[in-house]
Amino acid sequence: xxxxxxxxxxxxxxxxxxxxxxxxxxxxxxxxxxxxxxxxxxxxxxxxxxxxxxxxxxxxxxxxxxxxxxxxxxxxxxxxxxxxxxxxxxxxxxxxxxxxxxxxxxxxxxxxxxxxxxxxxxxxxxxxxxxxxxxxxxxx
Numbered sequence: 001x002x003x004x005x006x007x008x009x010x011x012x013x014x015x016x017x018x019x020x021x022x023x024x025x026x027x028x029x030x031x032x033x034x035x036x037x038x039x040x041x042x043x044x045x046x047x048x049x050x051x052x053x054x055x056x057x058x059x060x061x062x063x064x065x066x067x068x069x070x071x072x073x074x075x076x077x078x079x080x081x082x083x084x085x086x087x088x089x090x091x092x093x094x095x096x097x098x099x100x101x102x103x104x105x106x107x108x109x110x111x112x113x114x115x116x117x118x119x120x121x122x123x124x125x126x127x128x129x130x131x132x133x134x135x136x137x138x139x140x
Contacts, residue, residue: 012052021081022047022138028088029130035123039130046131047138077140084133 022044030037054060063069 008056015048015051020138022134025084025133025137029133032130033126036126036130039127040134043131043134043136044138045134047135050139073140077137080136080140084137 022040026037026040026044029040051060054063063073
């Protein structure tokens with residue numbers, strides 16, 4: 001079996017530069033906190049490496065030729081994106097409710113480098129959340 005390395009690297013390059021749903025997750029995470037955005041970007045890139053590894057060892061062909069596996073992956077990915085969307089809408093509603101009640105200043109008034117609001121959100125959990133969202137969005 002011969003491998004067209006130039007063709008494979010061309011596909012890898014295109015996959016890296018074309019934005020997808022993971023790009024939206026990275027941008028949304030970065031608006032929450034810059035560190036969370038960086039973690040989401042790293043997670044998305046790690047997920048892309050999983051795809052490239054699967055392609056290199058032939059798992060992508062197996063998934064593409066098995067309708068059950070392919071449909072399961074598609075449905076899991078769609079369900080995860082819907083879950084992220086619902087969570088984003090609920091978070092926006094909570095934030096708007098707090099602003100109306102006078103408990104929070106708008107994010108644009110805080111500035112991009114403002115410290116996050118007080119709460120139980122530690123730097124480690126913020127990083128883990130961003131990485132997981134970016135990774136799962138890309139892999140699924």
